[in-house]
Amino acid sequence: MASKNMMNEQKHEQMVxxxxxxxxxxxxxxVKGIDLNIAKGEFFSLLGPSGCGKTxxxxxxxxxxxxxxxxxxxxxxxxxxxxxxxxxxNMVFQSYAIFPHLxxxxxxxxxxxxxxxxxxxxRKRVDAMLKMVDLDGYYDRPSYALSGGQRQRVALARALxxxxxxxLLDEPLSALDKKLREQMQDELRRIQRTLGITFILVTHxxxxxxxMSDRIAVMxxxxxxxLGTPQEIYDKPVSRRVASFIGVMNFLDGKCxxxxxxxxxxxxxxxxxxxxxxxxxxxxxxxDQLCVGFRPEMFTILYNxxxxxxxxxxxxxxxxxxxxxxxxxxxxxxxxxxDIMVSMRNTSGxxxxxxxxxxxxxxxxxxLLVLN
Amino acid sequence: xxxxxxxxFTFVVIYLVFLYAPIMLLPIFAFNDSSIIAFPLSGFTMxxxxxxxxxxxxxxxxxxxxxxxxxxxxxxxCFGILTARAMARHDFIGKRPSFGLIMAPLFLPEIIxxxxxxxVLIQLGVSLNxxxxxxxxxxxxxxxxxxxxxxxxxxMDRSIEEASLDLGETRFGTFRRVIFPLVKxxxxxxxxxxxxxxxxxxxxxxxxxxxEPTLPVYIWAQLRFPSKLPSIMALGFILLLxxxxxxxxxxxxxxxxEKLIGKS
Numbered sequence: 001m002a003s004k005n006m007m008n009e010q011k012h013e014q015m016v017x018x019x020x021x022x023x024x025x026x027x028x029x030x031v032k033g034i035d036l037n038i039a040k041g042e043f044f045s046l047l048g049p050s051g052c053g054k055t056x057x058x059x060x061x062x063x064x065x066x067x068x069x070x071x072x073x074x075x076x077x078x079x080x081x082x083x084x085x086x087x088x089x090n091m092v093f094q095s096y097a098i099f100p101h102l103x104x105x106x107x108x109x110x111x112x113x114x115x116x117x118x119x120x121x122x123r124k125r126v127d128a129m130l131k132m133v134d135l136d137g138y139y140d141r142p143s144y145a146l147s148g149g150q151r152q153r154v155a156l157a158r159a160l161x162x163x164x165x166x167x168l169l170d171e172p173l174s175a176l177d178k179k180l181r182e183q184m185q186d187e188l189r190r191i192q193r194t195l196g197i198t199f200i201l202v203t204h205x206x207x208x209x210x211x212m213s214d215r216i217a218v219m220x221x222x223x224x225x226x227l228g229t230p231q232e233i234y235d236k237p238v239s240r241r242v243a244s245f246i247g248v249m250n251f252l253d254g255k256c257x258x259x260x261x262x263x264x265x266x267x268x269x270x271x272x273x274x275x276x277x278x279x280x281x282x283x284x285x286x287x288d289q290l291c292v293g294f295r296p297e298m299f300t301i302l303y304n305x306x307x308x309x310x311x312x313x314x315x316x317x318x319x320x321x322x323x324x325x326x327x328x329x330x331x332x333x334x335x336x337x338x339d340i341m342v343s344m345r346n347t348s349g350x351x352x353x354x355x356x357x358x359x360x361x362x363x364x365x366x367x368l369l370v371l372n
Numbered sequence: 373x374x375x376x377x378x379x380x381f382t383f384v385v386i387y388l389v390f391l392y393a394p395i396m397l398l399p400i401f402a403f404n405d406s407s408i409i410a411f412p413l414s415g416f417t418m419x420x421x422x423x424x425x426x427x428x429x430x431x432x433x434x435x436x437x438x439x440x441x442x443x444x445x446x447x448x449x450c451f452g453i454l455t456a457r458a459m460a461r462h463d464f465i466g467k468r469p470s471f472g473l474i475m476a477p478l479f480l481p482e483i484i485x486x487x488x489x490x491x492v493l494i495q496l497g498v499s500l501n502x503x504x505x506x507x508x509x510x511x512x513x514x515x516x517x518x519x520x521x522x523x524x525x526x527x528m529d530r531s532i533e534e535a536s537l538d539l540g541e542t543r544f545g546t547f548r549r550v551i552f553p554l555v556k557x558x559x560x561x562x563x564x565x566x567x568x569x570x571x572x573x574x575x576x577x578x579x580x581x582x583x584e585p586t587l588p589v590y591i592w593a594q595l596r597f598p599s600k601l602p603s604i605m606a607l608g609f610i611l612l613l614x615x616x617x618x619x620x621x622x623x624x625x626x627x628x629x630e631k632l633i634g635k636s
Contacts, residue, residue, distance in 0.1 A: 090538055097532045110541075159538075
């Protein structure tokens with residue numbers, strides 16, 4: 001989030017401006033009137049399940065798909081009627097789309113050749129770019145002799161060498177194994193910070209979006225469900241759907257029993273009546289059927305006998321998911337058959353509870369979120 | 373490995389004998405020192421091959437056949453490229469019917485095509501020459517070319533073309549720098565197979581050839597003279613060798629094409 005300050009200073013410098021973008025394939029409308037501004041130098045993610053329209057939106061920014069309605073503006077210039085090859089964007093494709101008949105250097109130089117540079121200059125720039133993506137000395141390597149991670153780097157170098165205003169990444173890491181993916185996430189962040197180019201990443205991996213982005217747009221069914229920083233999206237999801245897509249969230253049924261200007265009182269399943277500030281939920285929400293949510297780490301397992309909490313209950317461990325650093329316990333709420341998930345950090349020397357053991361759980365009303 | 377049953381083994385042997393024994397006669401009698409095609413063999417000779425060198429009508433027929441085969445192969449492959457590309461990447465009204473009609477000559481009897489073309493050409497007042505044969509051969513070669521090239525165009529990863537556009541290349545530039553190099557082995561395979569088909573096609577050539585015979589038509593004409601039979605055997609042997617070489621080269625490029633597209 002290093003570029004956050006810079007974003008605030010240059011608030012007016014929008015790099016990509018989308019207004020009322022619509023796209024249908026046949027009878028199916030996949031993008032339903034999206035308005036979105038992405039700032040210069042921002043690392044922006046479009047996050048959503050497959051089929052939510054995120055890739056189609058990205059392809060319309062690239063010019064590979066033509067919107068049925070709406071305007072795409074990049075760097076203050078309307079892109080309507082501008083083909084993909086004339087746009088200041090470059091893309092890293094999900095399949096990488098490495099040209100199989102060309103070697104690594106020829107792949108990277110592909111777009112640069114159009115600029116008719118002297119041979120030595122061309123070679124110098126390709127070598128510099130290969131160095132940047134950690135493929136030093138791979139110029140003559142045939143493209144079929146590359147691993148998945150290396151292909152990814154070639155695709156990245158090939159796009160970046162043209163110095164695009166916006167780099168578009170279509171699920172670039174989904175084909176890599178976990179270790180390599182984490183390494184590439186760091187590397188993409190480093191490259192983005194070094195070059196200051198606007199990156200737009202399409203991903204279905206919420207963790208990846210949280211780690212890498214300055215801002216995230218969560219998309220469902222062709223609409224943006226929520227737009228915000230990773231922390232806003234994780235801490236204050238606007239709907240049950242966003243909440244369950246990002247991280248793990250426990251849900252309880254709730255019912256508003258009284259309200260005034262500053263607060264509402266909600267009767268929460270099993271936990272009882274809880275008072276929330278009125279602005280925890282928008283005014284126009286129906287109050288009959290509310291959903292109360294909390295993250296596994298927002299409830300505390302009272303490990304020591306003398307540990308105290310605002311509210312507490314005891315429960316029997318029904319299941320343990322042990323991740324090494326963390327344990328996730330499945331517990332049942334008092335007077336309810338609903339299971340919830342509560343996590344505990346396995347700080348050194350801490351005992352990992354076993355099935356059937358009774359543990360005390362503490363919580364307070366500020367741990368809870370009210371959703372519609 | 374399981375031992376094959378006696379019945380299957382016998383069947384395969386009989387099948388292969390019927391298939392290849394007649395062809396094996398070609399080299400045997402091509403080198404036999406007798407103008408009568410019969411056993412026992414009377415001795416080794418190269419005379420029949422040497423005799424071919426002074427046959428002027430044969431040389432004319434060979435030249436005609438080569439011109440026809442090369443021209444028909446190149447033009448049908450060009451048509452094949454255009455058709456295969458259109459079928460693999462574009463949607464338009466009447467796509468399926470037109471595809472069906474282009475592929476139809478694969479299943480039509482050649483004699484029907486030959487007779488139909490002959491009638492049309494005569495009605496139009498076109499005189500028969502090697503160009504009318506080329507026309508007929510393009511008609512029957514194009515479907516082969518399309519079926520070889522279609523999979524090459526269709527199996528190519530779409531995002532490879534999009535990547536080229538995205539990197540600033542024009543549509544034509546993308547065809548020249550990416551698509552064509554990737555389908556090139558398929559194009560070579562198509563030219564070779566069309567060349568082979570045209571070279572030994574008899575029926576259409578017989579109807580449309582006019583006064584300039586092609587090689588198969590020449591061979592057919594020579595069969596009227598029993599004394600020429602050993603020369604035909606020699607000629608047949610040469611053609612057999614050329615066909616085998618072409619087939620091997622074709623197969624090499626076909627596999628290369630699959631490999632290249634498969635990797636993308």
